Every structure is written in C-alpha cells, then in structure tokens.
Amino acid sequence: MKNxxxxxxxxxxxxxxxxCRYRQAFGAQMQQTFLDQYQDIVSAEGxxxxxxxxxxxxxxxxxxxxxxxxxxxxxxxxxPPHVATHTQKGxxxxxxxxxxxxxxxxxxxxxxxxxRDVYELGDALLLVTTxxxxxxxxxxxxxxxxxxxxxxxxxxxxxxxxxxxVASHFLTTDDQTVLQWLTDxxxxxxxxxxxxxxxxxxxxxxxxxLPLECVVRGYLTGxxxxxxxxxxxxxxxVTLHGIRLPAGLRECxxxxxxxxxxxxxxxxxxxxxxGMAEAAQIxxxxxxxxxxxxxxxxxKAAVERARQNGIIIADTKFExxxxxxxxxxxxxxxxxxxxxxxxxxxxxxxxxxxxxxxxQFVRDWLESSGWSKEPPAPVLxxxxxxxxxxxxxxxxxxxxxxxxxxVS
Numbered sequence: 001m002k003n004x005x006x007x008x009x010x011x012x013x014x015x016x017x018x019x020c021r022y023r024q025a026f027g028a029q030m031q032q033t034f035l036d037q038y039q040d041i042v043s044a045e046g047x048x049x050x051x052x053x054x055x056x057x058x059x060x061x062x063x064x065x066x067x068x069x070x071x072x073x074x075x076x077x078x079x080p081p082h083v084a085t086h087t088q089k090g091x092x093x094x095x096x097x098x099x100x101x102x103x104x105x106x107x108x109x110x111x112x113x114x115x116r117d118v119y120e121l122g123d124a125l126l127l128v129t130t131x132x133x134x135x136x137x138x139x140x141x142x143x144x145x146x147x148x149x150x151x152x153x154x155x156x157x158x159x160x161x162x163x164x165x166v167a168s169h170f171l172t173t174d175d176q177t178v179l180q181w182l183t184d185x186x187x188x189x190x191x192x193x194x195x196x197x198x199x200x201x202x203x204x205x206x207x208x209x210l211p212l213e214c215v216v217r218g219y220l221t222g223x224x225x226x227x228x229x230x231x232x233x234x235x236x237x238v239t240l241h242g243i244r245l246p247a248g249l250r251e252c253x254x255x256x257x258x259x260x261x262x263x264x265x266x267x268x269x270x271x272x273x274x275g276m277a278e279a280a281q282i283x284x285x286x287x288x289x290x291x292x293x294x295x296x297x298x299x300k301a302a303v304e305r306a307r308q309n310g311i312i313i314a315d316t317k318f319e320x321x322x323x324x325x326x327x328x329x330x331x332x333x334x335x336x337x338x339x340x341x342x343x344x345x346x347x348x349x350x351x352x353x354x355x356x357x358x359x360q361f362v363r364d365w366l367e368s369s370g371w372s373k374e375p376p377a378p379v380l381x382x383x384x385x386x387x388x389x390x391x392x393x394x395x396x397x398x399x400x401x402x403x404x405x406x407v408s
Contacts, residue, residue, distance in 0.1 A: 098131045098143045099196055106187040114139050115151070115338065121181055124171060127152075127202045129333075133388070135363050138377040144385060148200035149404060150392040151336045156202065157400045158334035161305065166298055168330040169204035169321065178203060199405055207321025207329045210283055213263040213271050214291050216299040219314040220245075221252045221341060221354075223273065224261065242275030252314070252343075253350040258299055260292040265319075287328075291320060294328060302335050309398050311357070312348055316340035337395045357395035361388055 107119040107126065114134040119126040129151045131143035152173055159170035172178065178201045179189050187193075217224055228245060231238040236247045241261045249255075262279045263271040279288040295318050306313050317339045319332040333339055337358035344355055353364075365384050371377065380388075396404050 097195075098145050099148060099200065100130055100132055100143050102128045102130060102196060104128075104182070104187060104193065107182070107185065115148075116332075121185055121203060124181075124203050124205055125169075126178070126181070127204060127332075128197060129200045129202070133338075133359065133362060133380075135359065135366055135377070136373045138373070138375050140362075140377050140380055142380050142385065144392065145389045146404060147338075147389065147392050150396045151333055151338055152200045152202055153405055154336050154396050154400060155334040158302065159330070162298060162301065162330075162334075165301060166294060166330050167323075167327055168334070169207055169332075171203040171205060173202045175199065175201070204331065205329075207323060207331055209319065209321040209331060210287070210291070211265050212279060212283060212288075212291065212320075213265055214295040214318040214320060215261045215263055215273075215315065216258050216295050216318070217255065217261060217315040218258045218299065218303060219252055219254050219312070219341075220249050221314050224315075225251050227273075241273055242277060250351040252348075252352065252354050258296050258303075260295055262288075262291070263317075290328060294320075298330070306342075306399055307345060309401065310345045311395075311398055312343040312345050312354075314341035314343055314354070335399075337392050342395050342399075357391045357398070359388075361391055 102117045104119055104126075107121065110118040110120050110125055112118070115130060115132050117128045117130060119128070129148035131145060131147045133140050133144050133147060156170060156173040159168040162168070163170075175194075175198055178197065179194060181203055182189055220228060224240065227240050228234075228238060228249065231240060233240075233245060233247060233249060238245055238247075243259050243261070246256070260276070261273055262276070263273045264282075265271060276288055276292065279291075282288075283291070298318065299313070299316060302316070303313050313335065316335055318330060318334075321329050321331045323329055340358060341354075341360060342357040344357070347355055362380065362384065365380070366373075366378070369378055393404050
C-alpha cells in the first residue's frame with residue numbers, strides 16, 4: 001500500500017506536466033502503466049531512489065506518455081462518428097466539452113453577453129465565461145474548446161498581477177470557493193453543474209459600469225491601420241480620433257507612444273470609435289482623462305511583463321466601473337485573446353500582418369470565407385476550431401508561465 005501511494009503521488013505530479021486533454025483521456029490507463037513499469041524500482045522501505053526519479057522525470061514517463069498519446073489519437077481517428085465526444089455541430093474532436101450556454105437554477109441572470117453569462121450573487125456577480133466566440137458582431141454557432149477557461153484564468157492572472165496598480169472587481173476564481181458561494185445562495189450544486197462551471201467562473205464585486213470601451217493601441221493594426229490608410233497616412237501626417245499620427249508608418253509598426261482610442265459600448269452591433277472629446281461628453285472630462293491615464297498605465301505595465309515572455313501586446317481593450325466612492329474599478333476581463341492582439345516577439349516584422357495568439361485567426365478565416373458579415377455566421381471548420389483553441393491555450397501558457405488549469 002505504501003509503495004502504491006508513493007507511485008500514485010509521483011504519477012499525479014508528473015502527469016500534470018502534460019496537456020489536460022490527454023490526462024483526461026487516458027489518466028487511468030497511464031496510472032496503471034506507470035505502476036507496472038516502475039514497481040521493481042521502489043526500495044524495500046517504500047522510498048523512491050534518485051535513479052527512479054531521474055529516469056522517470058527525464059526519460060521513461062515522457063516516452064510512455066508519448067506512445068500512449070499516439071495510440072490514443074489513432075484510436076479516436078478510427079471511432080465511428082456517433083462515438084466521438086463532440087457535442088455541437090461543426091465542432092472538431094476535442095477532449096473537453098464545449099460550453100455554449102449556461103443556466104443556474106436559483107440564480108437571477110444579470111446579463112447575457114456575447115461570451116459571458118452573468119448572474120446575481122448577492123452583493124457580487126458571478127461571471128461564467130462560455131466557449132462562445134464572436135467576430136464581426138456575430139456569435140459563431142460553434143465554440144472553441146477551453147476558450148472560457150483561458151479567458152477566466154488569464155483574467156485572474158492579470159487582475160492579480162496588477163492589483164498594486166489598479167483596483168479590480170476580482171474576488172475569486174477558485175472553483176470550491178465559487179461553489180460555496182452558490183451553496184450559500186441556495187443553489188443546489190449538482191455534479192453536472194459543477195462540471196459545467198469548473199475553471200470558467202469568476203466572482204466579482206458589483207460596480208456601476210461605465211459606458212465606454214477603453215482601447216489602448218501600441219501598434220498600427222486592425223481598424224486603426226484601415227483608418228490610417230483611408231485618411232492618406234502613408235503619404236502625409238493624419239489626425240485620427242483626435243490624435244496626430246506621423247506619415248509613412250507601416251502596417252503593424254510600433255507607434256511613437258501608446259494611444260487611447262475609446263469606443264462606445266454597443267449591446268448589439270459594432271462599437272464605434274470616438275475621440276476624447278466625445279468620451280468627455282458621455283462620462284465627463286475628468287473621468288475620461290482618468291480613464292485614459294489609467295488604461296495606458298495598465299497597458300504599459302502589461303507590455304513589459306509580456307515582453308519578458310516573448311509576447312507583444314499590440315493593443316487591448318479594458319472596461320471600468322465605479323465604486324460607491326467614485327473609485328475607478330477594472331472589470332469584465334483582463335488582457336485576454338478576446339480583448340487583445342498577442343504577437344510573437346521573435347517573428348515580429350512590421351509591414352505585414354503578424355502571426356497571433358488571439359481571435360484574429362478566426363477573423364482572418366471569416367474574411368477569406370466569402371461570408372457577407374451578415375447573420376447567420378458560417379460554421380467554423382474543425383481545423384479552425386482546433387487551431388484557435390491551441391492558440392488560446394498557448395497565449396495563456398506563455399503569458400502566465402504555466403499550462404492551463406486542468407479540470408475533470
């Protein structure tokens with residue numbers, strides 16, 4: 001028994017080094033393989049020797065897991081269609097269920113956004129981030145596996161990284177703490193509900209949300225590049241959204257300084273880029289100036305952190321609310337692949353579009369698909385779904401410095 005416990009403890013620790021979809025798919029089989037392979041290496045006292053640890057960590061376990069992954073992929077390739085684990089039309093094979101909608105009996109729904117389902121939780125809000133993905137003002141009919149977990153856990157990472165610089169609505173993303181909140185609110189927590197919510201929930205304090213998207217741009221890309229070209233910026237200086245930009249900048253070139261380009265928040269349809277003058281008319285001049293300064297400060301701090309991990313944050317979008325004392329509070333999400341453009345620093349080259357770890361990959365495919373950008377949106381092909389999911393997970397891994405939290 002002591003030997004088996006030692007084995008299982010090491011097995012659990014080592015297997016966490018591998019993608020959670022593989023762990024979920026063959027965890028039981030791998031544990032038995034692990035136990036069988038190394039039964040003879042444990043000493044009589046039940047302690048693990050250095051040779052066992054070294055071989056396990058550096059050679060044998062990776063080899064065994066690699067073999068099992070290959071076999072497991074082949075097994076799934078040969079499965080008949082009705083046996084595959086996907087649960088939505090057009091979705092590729094995936095090792096985790098894709099969540100497109102939620103419902104929590106006993107909780108009042110506060111709002112339903114393009115991606116998040118938000119519920120009342122006393123003096124707080126429960127934000128459940130689904131795997132829905134939107135582009136060009138339309139929500140796709142199929143989602144992206146693990147997307148909600150990436151957005152939730154990456155937001156939690158940034159809120160905590162920046163807590164000394166800016167107040168946020170973040171209270172917790174710990175699953176057990178969230179479930180306790182639900183239980184205290186009178187919700188019956190079933191195994192099914194727990195599985196749906198795992199890894200994708202954040203409890204945040206309530207604020208009075210401000211009706212602006214706070215966009216900070218450090219590079220000339222996206223709609224700003226389109227506006228720049230349309231205004232003749234390639235040959236002469238131009239003023240966009242009240243900001244003077246020099247002539248001759250190239251696509252994706254770094255701007256002299258990050259700029260603040262707010263946008264109106266639209267419940268439906270496209271957000272509209274505005275200037276500081278228009279923002280001041282909506283929320284007041286003082287608040288607009290505070291938002292601009294705070295947004296740029298967060299962006300600059302995040303850029304430095306991300307650059308250490310080989311990621312360029314080209315631009316991002318923040319949302320803020322106010323507390324009862326008028327304090328500005330960072331809400332919603334934080335520097336995610338949905339709200340930001342993430343580029344690989346090593347392959348960055350101005351004058352062209354950049355490989356990215358964000359939603360731009362889906363936008364690019366939609367642009368090339370011939371879609372009119374009017375509902376209904378086309379179903380995303382399996383390879384686009386899979387590659388987007390990998391990009392989101394890679395963004396989390398590189399920015400947070402760890403693999404996405406696995407949930408069973």
